[in-house]
Amino acid sequence: MEDWQQRTQLLLGDEKMERLRRAHVLVVGLGGVGAYVAEMICRAGVGRMTIVDADTVQPTNINRQLPALHSTLGQKKAEILASRFRDINPALELRVLPVFLKDENIPELLDDAAYDFVVDAIDTLAPKCHLIAESMKRHIKIVSSMGAGAKSDISQVRFADIWDTYHCGLSKAVRKRLQKMGIKRKLPVVFSTEQADPNAVLLTDDEMNKKSTCGTVSYMPAVFGCYLAEYVIKRL
Template sequence: MTDNKTWTERSRLLWGDERIDELSKAHVLLVGLGGVGGMTAELLVRGGIGRLTIVDADTIQPSNINRQLVATHSHIGEPKAQVLATRLLDINPQLQLEVIQDFLKDENMVELLDRHAYDFVVDAIDSLSPKVYLIALCKQRGLAIVSSMGAGAKSDPTQIHQSDLSKSYNCALARSLRKRLRKLGITRGVPVVFSSELPDEEAVIEIQGEQCKRSTAGTISYMPALFGCQLAAYVLRHLTLTPKQGA
């Protein structure tokens, strides 16, 4: 088996032993393993995160193949979380990985957040209600969190930003999230990844029969992946930045 210092050699060359060893001790909770979350998970593990809890209840569908990391024809019908878990452990066999194949609701979300002392939480949920609740619970507990806004109906990678939710614009999901969180007394202090590109309105359709979702949007292969890159970068940098470098 390849040891940790061998496969992280290039990361150590960039960031040094101390920072990479720090990441190997960090525990990240990642909720949502679609096009955004799946890429986030892989880059966190390749970046050296040593402990990861991943949460997703969905199975792989043909419509996922255009953008989701684990979506291939050979895995259709299989749980996303389990397929991704196999891939992550192949990247780092020493990874401490907890897999939760469940749709988070109020009661089990509280239990999940109180189960461990997470160093960071990543919200890659694409449904509004559980997204609001996860962020609110993290804020109540003082847990560091970064949240993904909508990557659908957009295609310009140059308009993806990291910002506070209060400064996001041209994103319907962010707008709804701000409104719901404002009612809970949360107006700032929620870092997000969002796109300022105006959405293609013809790429959004109404749907029925899905939990917490009223519409779905067309997507292109690279946009969710780039959102995942931004989320992973935010977590890795903020877990290793020293006071001199800023938070």
């Protein structure tokens, strides 16, 4: 056991640490939520990870996103995080895919490796739902993040089946899309029971199919990310 993992080993034990070392986790989306998920899983000692995101750091990311600094503006989030993760765990087998995930390339991504867990931290509806559907089709364990925007009360963050969520616009949209796709299986998600602040939502219509921009505060995406990381680590 390497020195940097001693505290984790004391809590989780040798058998669990070995399972983590043998595991391969796919994290799709490296924004406010996904970057924290990936780093917490990396720090726990997972042996293999694939990270996917083509976004570059923008000024509006700095208030909440792990890779976002004034010194990293314009750089690819996946590449910034790859450098961090290799510095945290030099033994990590890391595959970095700085690409936008589209419906048609999701099957290829999922068939490229034997993933033990998929983390969906995508914030656009179509690829999010297709990743969920294709993971379920392959019987790959998946956990998904719902919307952290326009919310600020961490005491209302919860895990639930997607079909039992409420006060979450993204959850509602995902449920509707999954129903159209004929999917009725349970899906574990992290969401907030807090009602979104209507004054923090700006309606938009941009090229990435985002229909709104939500106000966010530094800690909420990180809390969502830590919830997801806990879920994955406990089930590997």
